[in-house]
Amino acid sequence: MIHKYIERILRARVYDVASETPLDRAPGLTRRFDNRVYIKREDLQPVFSFKLRGAYNKIVSLDDAAKRAGVIAASAGNHAQGLALSAQQLGIRAVIVMPCTTPAIKVRAVQNFGAETVLFGDSYDEAYEHALSLAEEQKLTFVHPYDDPEVIAGQGTIGMEILRQHTGDIHAIFIPVGGGGLIAGVAAYVKFVRPDIKIIGVEPDDADCLNRALKAKRRVILKQVGLFADGVAVRQIGKEPFHIAHQYVDDVVTVDTDEICAAIKDIFDDTRSVAEPAGALGVAGLKKYVASTGVRDQCLIAIESGANINFDRLRHVAERAQVGEHREMLLAVTIPEKPGSFLDFCRVLGRRSITEFNYRYFDDHAAHIFAGIAIADGSRDSEEIIAQLREHGFAVTNMTGNELAVEHIRYMVGGHAPRLLDETVYSFEFPERPGALLKFLSFMGGRWNISLFHYRNHGAAFGRVLMGIQVPKAEKRAFREFLDTIGFAYREETDNPAYRLFAGGNASS
Structure with a gap:
């Protein structure tokens, strides 16, 4: 099968419309990770994508x-x-x-x-x-976007260019994966010419269709996929790409939203280009691979697959890049509601930079603070801060990886309900189109009361909504059936500590 693809790639007529993109050295990433890092700039194509x-x-x-x-x-x-x-x-x-x-x-x-x-x-x-x-x-x-031999061969010309542009040793090439057309084409060519080079796919951890397929040794269908990296939000790897990938892909690295945002910043720092989330996957995976394997003094190449990002998404990227770089941690800290408590809290932190501080009075006993703190050394520094706060008697919950806290609660601190409302809380992904909320409310009718609502849009096709709804116990089953009927992705968040500390009616319990 591989010979068929090599022939197709060699005679592919992509250069009638596409450009041979540069393979740029990334000086910042090279210094930071003690490896020779290069970025294949497919963001420079006429349509800003491969x-x-x-x-x-x-x-x-x-x-x-x-x-x-x-x-x-x-x-x-x-x-x-x-x-x-x-x-x-x-x-x-x-x-x-x-x-x-x-x-x-x-x-x-x-x-x-x-x-x-x-x-x-x-x-x-x-x-x-x-x-x-x-x-x-x-x-x-x-014309299928990835599950077609001629499409795969066209993408495979990127592998041909990489080997022509860098004739020396290459340890690994990191490739974004959606439906699999790109990694299949590049893997077919590179493994035929240079089988010593590792081919490593990179996927969002909430859209890892290739990762799961390789583990299951068959294609699987994901129940739902995350939408932040919308360019790779695919529920099932393509049939033809999987035939190639299961033979020639060495490994798959999965990364979270914060790590993708950090990679977008890294690419900007080194190239002054702004990658789309899917386009930055290669760099995000490269960084995670280096951290987990400890590889040094090697040539590592990441494909920057595209730069079609909406301008209004950049706010969201900037907010989360520091966390993705492990340079900021988010904490929920409970301190006594008495004079001097804030001062004691700040003294424990010493000269550390506070990047965010949210507080609103709730009761006479305890104050719940949502704080962002700059950190210098990833998890070790985080653990040290938490230990110091606890030694001084403060209750601490690490919110850094809590999606609800990052997406909603940090903007809602002070929004406690005045009494116990017996509400059930859900996070939803609503399609960004007129009438989406009306559709939801129309289906729900007047059966249940909405007690909390927070909406965030990041310029993507789907907005994120946090909603509290008062549902009597006898109607829980009917409400679940309603949720399954409307077809919006949802998750129950009632027991999420971010909600309970900062927005729940029983926060002090």
Whole structure:
């Protein structure tokens, strides 16, 4: 099978539309991690992503009749723009089906390349099914974003470029993974030419479809995926990519949202480019690999796969980058509600920098403080701070990895209910489209009262909502059935310590 792909990669016609991107040395990362670190700059492509390589290679391979009929795809992101530009270059019709949640800037970007856009459904899966129906009705060729040999071969030209640009020793190449087209193409070429080089996939820890498939030795379908790195938010690895990956991928590293944000900052520091979350996965995985293996004095290469990030998401990235770099910790600290307690708290911290401090009076006995503290040495420094606070009699809960605390509670400190409300608390992901909240409330009707509500948007297709709802015990089952019916991703947070300390009606208990 690998020989088939080598032949396809060598004759791929991607350079009619794509550029051979540079392999840039990352001086900051090189110094910090005692390895020679390079970044493959696919963010410099005409559509700011590698996706046009595979899209163009697929449609240029079609026969004349298929080209005359046109092509269609389902995508809200980089594949859409790559296919639109490729079709424009070849002068053929292109139709892109996009979820209704797609930000207007992405819709316009596709239209600016001359493609027709069809908005359908709230998710990629719904748009995908509609695109297949339109393809059959209008005799269009469906161009899959990753599960197609010609698409995989187009992406594989990145591996060919890397080996041509760096002829010396390479320890490992770190590759973002969504549906698997990129890692399959690069792995096929690199392992054929240089089997000594490690191929390491990198996935978000809440969208690790390849990681789980390799462990199960078969493709699996994730029940739901995280949406922060929306460019790789795929529930199942592609069939064809998995055939290649299970033979040639050496390892998969998973990273969390904070680590991705920290990698975006690292890339900016070294290149002055702003990667999208999916585009920064390679660097995030490289950093985690070095930390876990202790590898030194090696050549490590990360593929920066794209830079299509909405400007208003940068606030969220900046907020979380310090935590991802292990330079900030978030603590919930309980101190006596009496004069001098704040001073005692600050004396324990000494000259450490406080990055955030939230407090509001609640009762006469105890004060709950939400504090961000700059740290210098990762987990060792964190453990030392917590130990010192506890030695001085302060109750401490580490909130650094608590998603509810980071996304909602830090903005709600002081929002305690005045009495015990018997509320159940859930976090939801709402599609960013008009009527989403109305749909939720309409389904719920007047059966249950909303006692808490906090909404955060980060410029993504989905906004995050924290909601408290008063549900009598006898109606718990009916309420659960309601949640499953509306189709929004949710998680119960009633027992989350961040909620109980800073927003619950029984916070002092």
